Amino acid sequence: xxxxxxxxxxxxLIDEEGNQLGIVSSREAQKIADERKLDxxxxxPTAKPPVCRIMDYGKYKxxxxxxxxEARKKQKTVDVKELRLSPSIDTHDVQVKVKKAxxxxxxxxxxxxxxxxxxxxxxxxxxxxxILEDFAKDISEYGIVDKPxxxxxxxxxxxLAPKSSK
Numbered sequence: 001x002x003x004x005x006x007x008x009x010x011x012x013l014i015d016e017e018g019n020q021l022g023i024v025s026s027r028e029a030q031k032i033a034d035e036r037k038l039d040x041x042x043x044x045p046t047a048k049p050p051v052c053r054i055m056d057y058g059k060y061k062x063x064x065x066x067x068x069x070e071a072r073k074k075q076k077t078v079d080v081k082e083l084r085l086s087p088s089i090d091t092h093d094v095q096v097k098v099k100k101a102x103x104x105x106x107x108x109x110x111x112x113x114x115x116x117x118x119x120x121x122x123x124x125x126x127x128x129x130x131i132l133e134d135f136a137k138d139i140s141e142y143g144i145v146d147k148p149x150x151x152x153x154x155x156x157x158x159x160l161a162p163k164s165s166k
């Protein structure tokens with residue numbers, strides 16, 4: 001709450017340098033803020049009496065937005081890239097997918113490797129598990145198994161995460 005939105009009878013007032021001016025009426029606090037051409041901002045509404053500070057609210061909001069923007073710049077988003085295989089995939093085709101997975105892991109992304117079963121292929125789920133385990137061995141230099149192979153509906157899914165560079 002700022003300026004006229006503050007409806008309390010008394011407030012504890014803090015000036016722009018951080019010095020306490022004591023407990024004053026909200027009208028008087030508003031007058032002091034107007035004289036200094038600044039805003040009266042309620043910073044602790046649950047305190048008894050509520051704490052208000054005299055500050056340039058526009059500048060404060062601008063600084064907050066700037067800090068938030070800087071924090072967003074520094075954070076790294078981790079994407080999940082998906083590679084789909086089939087239970088009857090050939091060894092060379094697996095190697096092509098392994099190269100792609102390594103590329104994703106080098107970029108710091110997680111990789112979801114899934115084998116989708118169609119029709120009667122679901123009876124060969126053991127061979128699909130072997131394919132995923134071999135896949136994990138092939139990329140072991142660049143990534144680790146985040147979640148081991150697991151059946152989800154008609155797919156066998158495994159998640160890989162990049163190795164932490166320490």
